Amino acid sequence: MSFAIPQHVAFIMDGNGRWATRQGLPRLKGHAEGVKTVQRVLEQLAQYGVPYATFYAFSTENWKRGSEEVNGLFEMAQTYFTTDLATLVKNGVRLKFIGDRTPAGKLPLALRTIMDKAEKATAHNTKITAVFAVNYGARDEIARAARALAQQGVEATPEALEAALDTTGIPAPDLVVRTAGEQRLSNFMLWQSAYAELYFTDVLWPDFGNTHMQAALASFTQRTRRFGAVPEATATAEATEAKALSVAA
Numbered sequence: 001m002s003f004a005i006p007q008h009v010a011f012i013m014d015g016n017g018r019w020a021t022r023q024g025l026p027r028l029k030g031h032a033e034g035v036k037t038v039q040r041v042l043e044q045l046a047q048y049g050v051p052y053a054t055f056y057a058f059s060t061e062n063w064k065r066g067s068e069e070v071n072g073l074f075e076m077a078q079t080y081f082t083t084d085l086a087t088l089v090k091n092g093v094r095l096k097f098i099g100d101r102t103p104a105g106k107l108p109l110a111l112r113t114i115m116d117k118a119e120k121a122t123a124h125n126t127k128i129t130a131v132f133a134v135n136y137g138a139r140d141e142i143a144r145a146a147r148a149l150a151q152q153g154v155e156a157t158p159e160a161l162e163a164a165l166d167t168t169g170i171p172a173p174d175l176v177v178r179t180a181g182e183q184r185l186s187n188f189m190l191w192q193s194a195y196a197e198l199y200f201t202d203v204l205w206p207d208f209g210n211t212h213m214q215a216a217l218a219s220f221t222q223r224t225r226r227f228g229a230v231p232e233a234t235a236t237a238e239a240t241e242a243k244a245l246s247v248a249a
């Protein structure tokens with residue numbers, strides 16, 4: 001099977017809660033299973049030669065969930081970025097985080113420290129960059145970037161804003177995958193996804209396996225990306241038609 005290989009695939013990992021409920025398990029078990037999917041997807045994308053993958057792990061809106069679930073998610077993240085760090089390093093994964101990591105963002109200090117350390121420990125890895133969106137919301141990210149530019153007295157041009165976003169230096173996603181049936185972006189990478197191809201599947205994130213990833217890549221392979229331009233063949237045909245019309249007139 002041959003696919004067009006995107007530079008960057010971003011995931012909205014939905015359906016962990018439903019997966020757990022269907023099995024009669026607590027919601028956190030669904031998230032734990034979701035972490036396994038992250039690991040599986042990362043290994044698969046690295047194998048395909050996809051250089052960047054982003055995972056929406058905790059949104060600025062997820063604070064509305066019960067404290068047990070929120071704290072459970074933070075603990076899971078702390079474990080993943082410490083216990084599994086050796087595996088990530090072995091697999092050549094470079095970690096990056098996007099989202100509000102300032103003290104005002106209210107993420108636990110222990111988690112912020114672990115995130116800083118994990119970024120530093122993996123900074124020289126080159127196989128794949130795994131970006132985790134933690135305490136991330138696109139509106140919040142854009143507002144923080146605009147505020148930073150204003151403080152520096154820099155005009156908020158698209159280029160200046162782009163450079164002030166959390167994702168500076170990371171190419172925009174070519175493909176955004178959302179699992180579990182919902183067809184929306186939910187405040188995820190709104191700036192960066194301006195020209196991303198969107199792929200929605202009913203599969204719940206814990207069940208998202210290699211064949212589902214292949215289906216997403218197969219769909220991406222079939223897309224014609226125009227980035228707002230007119231495709232060459234259409235442009236030529238229209239120009240010829242316009243010429244014919246002007247001759248007839």
Ligand code: FPP
Nearest residue numbers: 013014015016017018031034035057077080
């Ligand atoms: C959405 O499913 C999922 C989340 C809000 C969290 C996603 C987090 C993980 C997969 C674990 C974190 C990963 C790492 C590596 C730190 P949902 O709970 O909204 O599912 P539902 O819509 O079925 O209730």
